[in-house]
Amino acid sequence: MKARRHPVRGFFAGLFLGAGVAWILFALGVVPFTVAMLGIITVVGIVVGIGLAYVAPVRGSEDAPVATT
Amino acid sequence: MRHRRAALGILGMVAVALVLPASAASAADANGCTVAVVSTGADGAPLDKATAPGTGGTQDDPFKIDLAGSVAYVGGTSAVITDATYTVTAAGVTIKTGTVANSDKKKTAKGTVDLSTVQSLKGLLAGGVKIPVTGTLTGTGGTCTVSGFVTGVGSATSSPLLWGGVGSAALGLALALWTLLGTKAAAVTAAAAGGAS
Numbered sequence: 001m002k003a004r005r006h007p008v009r010g011f012f013a014g015l016f017l018g019a020g021v022a023w024i025l026f027a028l029g030v031v032p033f034t035v036a037m038l039g040i041i042t043v044v045g046i047v048v049g050i051g052l053a054y055v056a057p058v059r060g061s062e063d064a065p066v067a068t069t
Numbered sequence: 070m071r072h073r074r075a076a077l078g079i080l081g082m083v084a085v086a087l088v089l090p091a092s093a094a095s096a097a098d099a100n101g102c103t104v105a106v107v108s109t110g111a112d113g114a115p116l117d118k119a120t121a122p123g124t125g126g127t128q129d130d131p132f133k134i135d136l137a138g139s140v141a142y143v144g145g146t147s148a149v150i151t152d153a154t155y156t157v158t159a160a161g162v163t164i165k166t167g168t169v170a171n172s173d174k175k176k177t178a179k180g181t182v183d184l185s186t187v188q189s190l191k192g193l194l195a196g197g198v199k200i201p202v203t204g205t206l207t208g209t210g211g212t213c214t215v216s217g218f219v220t221g222v223g224s225a226t227s228s229p230l231l232w233g234g235v236g237s238a239a240l241g242l243a244l245a246l247w248t249l250l251g252t253k254a255a256a257v258t259a260a261a262a263g264g265a266s
Binding site: 002003004005006009010012013014015016017018019020021022023024025026027028032033034035045049052053056057058059060 | 128160161162193195196197198199200201218220225228230231233234235236237238239240241242244245247248249250251252253254255
């Protein structure tokens with residue numbers, strides 16, 4: 001058995017989450033708005049998203065065991 | 070163990086990203102010149118003032134502007150600068166460039182900028198957004214550099230940036246949840262036939 005992971009989903013999760021968090025931080029004035037900072041936070045989000053895909057705990061099997069007679 | 074190390078690495082990157090802003094320039098500054106600015110709102114009422122070097126226009130106390138209003142400025146250079154080019158950057162991006170001949174060889178200048186002509190910041194300058202702005206004048210005789218922070222008028226909830234961010238973060242969280250829930254054990258043959266999605 002092998003874990004089926006989803007790094008591409010993780011990439012997009014991190015992309016949207018990173019960019020969203022960046023925009024929220026800019027709007028609230030927590031960090032100054034610069035293009036570089038937007039890039040840094042988004043890239044961190046992408047790394048976190050892809051990392052999440054690889055460290056996520058493996059849940060139940062998606063393939064039912066085949067009965068043999 | 071390997072996963073733990075990867076998680077620690079990710080946390081380290083997040084920490085570095087959050088510490089970076091604190092080390093960024095946090096005060097209005099001017100080299101080779103002095104500038105005093107007063108902003109007015111759309112109704113013509115005074116809004117804020119700042120001087121560089123001096124008070125106002127810092128990261129903690131950014132210079133408040135209304136994109137429907139204007140900014141009056143008075144400035145002077147340490148030396149006569151002629152045949153100069155000027156560059157204005159906001160958020161690290163160049164938003165305006167031009168040339169100044171200064172054939173009269175003046176060391177002072179004053180005027181008013183109608184902010185409705187500066188459309189590049191529209192939609193960004195609302196709520197508590199703090200944008201670093203830098204102006205540079207370089208020519209024969211010297212260089213003048215002024216930097217500081219500007220912010221807009223209105224509450225944070227009036228900022229499209231905030232609601233765009235909330236929407237994007239919500240989508241990201243949903244995708245993250247899908248990623249977590251989709252991580253399942255699969256037969257080796259099925260994994261070989263499938264692939265990552």
